[in-house]
Amino acid sequence: MTMTLSGPMLPPKNGGAPKQLMVLLHGYGADGNDLISLGVQWRELWPEMLFVSPNAPDVCDMSSSGYQWFPLATDRIAGRIEGAARARPVIVNFLIDLWAQSGVLPQHTVLVGFSQGAMMALHVGTSLDQQLAGIVAFSGAFVPAEGFEAGKFAKPPVALIHGDQDGVVDPQLSQDAAELLGGNEFDVSLHISEGVGHGIAPDGLDFATAFLVAQLGADA
Numbered sequence: 224m225t226m227t228l229s230g231p232m233l234p235p236k237n238g239g240a241p242k243q244l245m246v247l248l249h250g251y252g253a254d255g256n257d258l259i260s261l262g263v264q265w266r267e268l269w270p271e272m273l274f275v276s277p278n279a280p281d282v283c284d285m286s287s288s289g290y291q292w293f294p295l296a297t298d299r300i301a302g303r304i305e306g307a308a309r310a311r312p313v314i315v316n317f318l319i320d321l322w323a324q325s326g327v328l329p330q331h332t333v334l335v336g337f338s339q340g341a342m343m344a345l346h347v348g349t350s351l352d353q354q355l356a357g358i359v360a361f362s363g364a365f366v367p368a369e370g371f372e373a374g375k376f377a378k379p380p381v382a383l384i385h386g387d388q389d390g391v392v393d394p395q396l397s398q399d400a401a402e403l404l405g406g407n408e409f410d411v412s413l414h415i416s417e418g419v420g421h422g423i424a425p426d427g428l429d430f431a432t433a434f435l436v437a438q439l440g441a442d443a
Contacts, residue, residue, distance in 0.1 A: 227317075227320075228277035228278065228279075228280060228313065228314075228317045229277060229278060230254065230255025230256075230259075230275070230276050230277035230278040231255045231256055231259040231275075231276050232259075232273065232274065232275050232276070233259060233262040233263065233266060233273070233274040234273060235266075235270060235271050235272060235273055236266045236267070236270035236271075237270040237271055239271065240325075240326065241271060241272060241273035241325050241326070241327050242271040242272070242327065242331060243269055243271055243272040243273070243327060243331045243332070243333075243356075243439065244272065244273050244275070244321060244322075244325060244327040244331060244332040244333070245262065245265070245269075245272055245273070245274050245275070245332070245333045245334075245335060246275050246276075246277070246314075246317075246318065246321070246332070246333070246334055246335070247259065247261060247262065247274065247275070247276040247335045247336070247340070248276075248277075248279075248292070248314070248334065248335070248336035248337070248340030248341070248343050248344050249276065249278075249279065249290070249336075249337060249339075249340045250336075250337045250338030250339050250340050250341075250362075251283065251285075251289075251291050251292070251295070251338060251339040252283045252285055252286045252289035252290075252291065253289050253290070253337075254278045254279075254288075254289055254290050255276035255277050255278045256276070257276075257337070258276050258335070258337060258340070259274065259276040261274075261335065261428075262274030262276065264428075265432070265435070268432070268435075268436065268441040268442060269435075269439060269441065269442065270442055271442075273325055273327065275321060277317060278290045279291050279292045279310075279339075279340075280292070280310070280313050281293075281294075291339065292306065292307075292310045292339050292340065292342075292343050293305070293306020293307065293309060293310050293339070294306065303342060303364065303366045304366055307342060307343060307346040307366040307368075308346075308368070308369070310343055311343075311346060311347055311350065311368065314343060314347045315347060315351070318332070318347075318351075329351070329353035329354060329355055330353070330354050330355065330356060331356055331439075332355050332356055333355065333356050333357050333358070333359065333435065333438070333439070334347065334348045334355060334357075334358045334359070335358075335359040335360075335361075335431075336358075336359070336360055336361065336363060337361045337362055337363070337423065338361070338362050338363060338391065338392055338421065339363075340363070341360035341361055341362060341363025341364070342360075342363045342364050342365070342366055344358050344359070344360055344363070345358060345360050345363060345364075345365045345366070345381070345400065346365075346366045346367070346368055347368075348379055348381075349365075349367070349368065349371060349376060349378070349379070349381075349404070349409070350367075350368035350370070350371060350376050351376060351377055352376065352377060353377060354377040354378075354379055355377070355379040356379065356380075356438050356439055357379055357380045357381070357382065357434065357435065357438040357439075358379055358380070358381045358382070359381075359382045359384070359431045359434065359435065360381065360382070360383050360384070360397070360400070361384045361385070361423050361427065361431070362384070362385050362386065362389055362391070362392050362397075362421055362422070362423075363383070363385075363392060363396070363397065363400075364392060364393075364396035364397070364399075364400060365396070365399070365400035365403060365404065367403070371407070372407065374407065374408075378407075378408060378409050378410075379409075380409070380410040380411070380412075380434075380438055381404055381409055381410070381411045381412070382411075382412045382413075382414070382430065382431055382434040382435075383397040383400055383401055383411065383412065383413045383414070384397070384413075384414045384416065384423070384427040384430055384431055385397035385398075385413075385414075385415055385416070385427075386415075386416045386418075386419030386420050386421065386422065386424060386427070387415050387416065387417055387418070387419065388418060388419055388420045389419070389420055389421045390420060390421065391420075391421040392421065394415060397413060397415075398413065398415075401413040412430075412434055414426070414427060414430040
């Protein structure tokens with residue numbers, strides 16, 4: 224599967240060539256505009272960062288105005304496994320192209336995702352030979368790639384953030400992800416936002432920001 228992704232981008236605030244890269248992966252039925260607002264906030268801390276928020280490759284089955292990384296299935300677990308595996312090459316090739324075009328190195332790259340996009344950020348980011356700066360997964364789940372438990376891939380630090388009242392993606396899935404990643408020697412941090420449904424709460428955003436500062440430093 225080969226395909227070019229497109230979507231909104233924010234160039235480095237300082238006007239120079241990028242030295243860091245953040246790729247933001249939206250949720251099911253949304254598009255790249257849904258998460259690029261995170262870049263608007265975070266570019267104050269990282270003025271040398273390029274923010275890219277691509278649309279998923281397929282039009283959403285449930286809403287033609289949005290996109291999906293993979294379709295929903297009656298068997299959610301099997302659907303996620305198959306869907307993530309099919310979508311993975313698209314994102315990997317997109318990253319490779321971004322690294323080549325921007326000159327930013329993988330170790331200065333962060334993957335951020337929400338919901339289905341968080342599933343893809345975790346799936347892709349933990350199945351690369353290249354070491355990333357980090358992965359931030361909001362309201363997601365971990366679908367390990369083939370070969371994950373053999374320890375054959377790089378192990379970037381991971382932040383998992385989830386609302387305890389999420390009725391779309393069970394918050395237990397982030398807790399399960401933390402256990403599995405930690406058991407495979409990943410540096411993983413978990414934050415549960417109390418009273419929060421399927422969304423990004425201020426305390427969750429603060430937790431993600433602190434995690435990124437720890438991995439990247441900050442200019443402000």
